[in-house]
Amino acid sequence: MAHLVTLIPGDGIGPEVSDATRLVLEATGVRFRWDVQEAGAAVIEREGTPLPDRVLDAIRRSRTALKGPITTPVGTGFRSVNVTLRQELDLFAAIRPSRSLPGAVTHHPPLDLVVIRENTEDLYAGIEFERGSEAAARLRAILRELAGVEVRGDAGVTVKPISVTGTRRIVRFAFDFARRNRRRVITVGHKANIMKFSDGVFLATALEEAAAYPGIDLVPMQVDELAMWLAWEPETMDVLLLPNLYGDIVSDLCAGLVGGLGLAPGANLGWEYALFEPVHGSAPDIAGKGLADPVAMVLSGALMLRHLSELPAAEAVERAVTRVLAEGAHVTRDLGGNASTGEMARAIAAEVRSDPGAGGAIERRTAEA
Ligand code: NAD
16 A cells, blocks of 8 residues: 655755655655645745645645755744644654764764654744734733833843643653663753743653653753763763754754764654654755755655654665765765765665665565566
């Protein structure tokens, strides 16, 4: 049976890395029914919004989506498509593995880190008061009365809610992930000393839940200290559990530790839906030039294959990426090569096709041919 997957190519380098990923995933022999849905800046003129309902409806039908990056235009009044998708579909857990790969220049010993980021609360909850607005003026008056603080009249305000409910589910998710993947230490990043009532809830809830998971250590660490350790001795880290904003920043940092954004895949998971996308953005500086490294999105596709229980195919894709990187002859500019996005994708797809270990998937393709 073919897997129904909503494919959102995105914009900027999105369509290039999406085409590349489709080629590689199809080389596994796993069958897909791609429901391609456009979203982002390009559809605003036609449909009045960067995220039409049809896109959400499509993901609710397929339950699984593969997405390229989407530009968040500054100052248009539209909310980020990426943030809205995560909230509308309640994709509360972002998983962003950062593993050293051959051929990528790094400054550290081999790393195998995973960032688990809460994806729906915190400063990204979308509770914003625009500088100079009537709502901001009313908020200032309320804060004067409730908190006795005078917020400057020319301030914009973003609110940071962190709940026990929202934290508990991401903490349990992180422990279950650690248990399934035989990981021993979860470092929880926070700033509870300063933000007692938001980060304080995150930390206290994490400590409370940890008691139910003997055998896995929970190490609280202030996020500024965590940043120092990640620069100094990242090899001592294992799973990093973070609220939304810190998770966003730290996962880019971890991508940098293992060779850059072109290599870092991601998954956004909730109880009902799963959306796979690279950590990187739409990279307008290199869009349309064939320079984009397809690996981050290809590896996001491999995470999707695991989610769809296509384990041999996922492993074949991961091995193929490793081989192409190790060989170094068909890699993009960010990795020191001069292959185009398409050339690198074709090299990875060829490795997948010749992988004897792809097991069921490859056999199935041969039988169907
Ligand atoms: P970016 O990740 O797009 O680019 C940062 C740098 O990394 C650039 O120099 C870029 O060329 C490079 N880079 C990124 N991906 C690469 C790849 N696959 N291969 C080679 N080089 C790559 O970050 P940005 O410039 O801050 O953001 C651009 C736009 O993307 C913004 O509108 C932002 O909001 C959006 N964005 C979207 C997502 C998403 O869709 N999930 C995530 C992050 C940023």
